[in-house]
Amino acid sequence: MCLSPMTNNFFSDLAMQVYLISSKVLSSDRFRFQQEQLARLGLEYVLIDPVTPVSLSIPANHSYWWRWQRPLRPVECAILQSHQIAWRAIAQSSFPSMVIEDDILLSKDTAVFLDSLSRHGNARMVILETRGRKKLFSRRAELRPSLRMLYVNRSGAAAYVLWPSTAKQLLRMTANRGLLADAALGNLKGNGVYQVIPPLAFQADCCQRYGLMAPFSLSSSVSSVSRPRSDDYSYWLRLQWIARRIFAQASIAFSFVAHGLGSSYEEPLPRPCDFR
DSSP, X not given: OOEEXXXXXXXXXXXXXXXXXXXXXXXXXXXXXXXXXXXXXTXXXXXXXXXXXXXXXSOTTSGGGGSSSSOOOHHHHHHHHHHHHHHHHHHTSSSOEEEEETTEEEOTTHHHHHHHHTTOOSOSEEEOBOOSSOEEEEEEEEXXXXXXXXXXXXXXXXXXXXXXXXXXXXXXXXXXXXOOHHHHHHTOOSTTEEEESSOSEEEGXXXXXXXXXXXXXOOOTTXXXXXXXXXXXXHHHHHHHHHHHHHHHHHHHHHHHHHGGGEEEEOOOOOGGGGO
């Protein structure tokens, strides 16, 4: 584990820390891109050296990783533990912080948004990104014009702002069971959880979808590894995974019933001109 402060000097009075999950060695092209992007935006950041499958503190074959809706790939386990490093740091702070992965593209308005957001104390989490999937969010703006209450979140964990109390909540949520990092964020919804409209971030593999060229070669450490075969696990475990999936879908359905009339169900679309 490594947390290294990196200073870009422009917004030194910004009351919000930025945590970048990236490796100078394992993903040098992405790290260089983020260095340039964050410098251009004037954002200071702390570098989190990501956990890898071989450096997991809980082995990938431990039952901790079997308590979600399916067993996790070792790389998915590593991604969660990388985010947990950021959550622990935020939980010990007294102000919100942004967490980003190293394949994220950020809008030119990100720094101004973060500066204004840091002045609002009535939020728990703000999702900055979109990822080609529909979400359920309020039609009415909350706190400021660009924020919508988020009821169903179906995106990744590549760009979000987290408050200390919510970081503690995520750490409690993942204390005894491993799940996808984006599933952990997706479990947070309703009061104090917001989506930025239009989104201020998306991952590089969505560039073509949103009319831009990817700034570096694209490869996914997750999709390149096949999922563990459920047939390799006990019948009892497979039944538990099915039950959890059914419960998760029922929870989503309840959100539509509870909030559908006053909400929008659509893919949040970024403005490509904000990323050029």
